[in-house]
Amino acid sequence: MYKRVLLKLSGEALSGEGGKGFSEKMLTYLVNEIQKIHSLNIKLGIVIGAGNIFRGKELKDFRIQMADQLGMLGTVINSLYLKNVFEKNGIKSIVVSPIVNLPSVMPLKYDFIEQYFEAGYIVLFGGGTSNPLFTTDTAAALRAVEMNADILVKATKVDGIYDKDPKLFEDAKKYDIITYEQAIKEQIKVMDTEAFSICEKNNLSILIINFFKEGNLLKAVEGENIGTKVNY
Numbered sequence: 001m002y003k004r005v006l007l008k009l010s011g012e013a014l015s016g017e018g019g020k021g022f023s024e025k026m027l028t029y030l031v032n033e034i035q036k037i038h039s040l041n042i043k044l045g046i047v048i049g050a051g052n053i054f055r056g057k058e059l060k061d062f063r064i065q066m067a068d069q070l071g072m073l074g075t076v077i078n079s080l081y082l083k084n085v086f087e088k089n090g091i092k093s094i095v096v097s098p099i100v101n102l103p104s105v106m107p108l109k110y111d112f113i114e115q116y117f118e119a120g121y122i123v124l125f126g127g128g129t130s131n132p133l134f135t136t137d138t139a140a141a142l143r144a145v146e147m148n149a150d151i152l153v154k155a156t157k158v159d160g161i162y163d164k165d166p167k168l169f170e171d172a173k174k175y176d177i178i179t180y181e182q183a184i185k186e187q188i189k190v191m192d193t194e195a196f197s198i199c200e201k202n203n204l205s206i207l208i209i210n211f212f213k214e215g216n217l218l219k220a221v222e223g224e225n226i227g228t229k230v231n232y
Ligand SMILES: Nc1ncnc2c1ncn2[C@@H]1O[C@H](COP(=O)(O)OP(=O)(O)OP(=O)(O)O)[C@@H](O)[C@H]1O
Pocket: 009, 010, 011, 012, 049, 050, 051, 136, 137, 155, 156, 157, 158, 160, 161, 162, 163, 164, 165, 166, 167, 168, 188, 189, 190, 191
């Protein structure tokens, strides 16, 4: 079983696939999935995207730097939203972010983060990398290395990495394991190349799983053979 896990969730984990905003049904599902792993006493960090609010590249009339800043703020909104939902369900969590100064958001300080984990808090890393032109995949890789995670679990909309996009090609074949070299060479689109590269350089594996299949998160954390593992 993994003991220190960075979980990357799409903003769509809050809205449902392809949706915007927040869905009660999805939030209940998410809380149930998190409760299953939180009870295992693991140190859990979460990076959540903002596809349910803004993705920079979707805002066509904006300069990309401006659009991306809206996107990053969206990730803080989602983190705070999640903190509140967790709290209502008896799950202790804390939002840390380098990009905003709000009463419920703590600054990103390594020593404090360790203390939050020791005290049993889930740490929600908001604000992405704090730089435009990136995405939360890269932020997840960065935070995973910073928190010294055993694994980065990307919980997304597909069962793993395929030789081509399985949403577009019915005959796509799934890989159980793939190396970073292969993932980068084949330009696998399921995760940013920057994220692959950070994890490769820091000897950290990524596990890609389908978030929308009940029980998958628990299986992933327990080290079951699901999804696709990207190894260095
Ligand atoms: N070779 C591939 N194997 C698996 N999925 C792929 C591949 N190529 C493209 N994809 C697509 O990548 C998508 C997952 O990446 P995407 O960035 O959309 O998800 P996410 O990171 O969970 O969401 P968000 O961008 O909102 O944070 C899948 O839904 C799939 O359609």
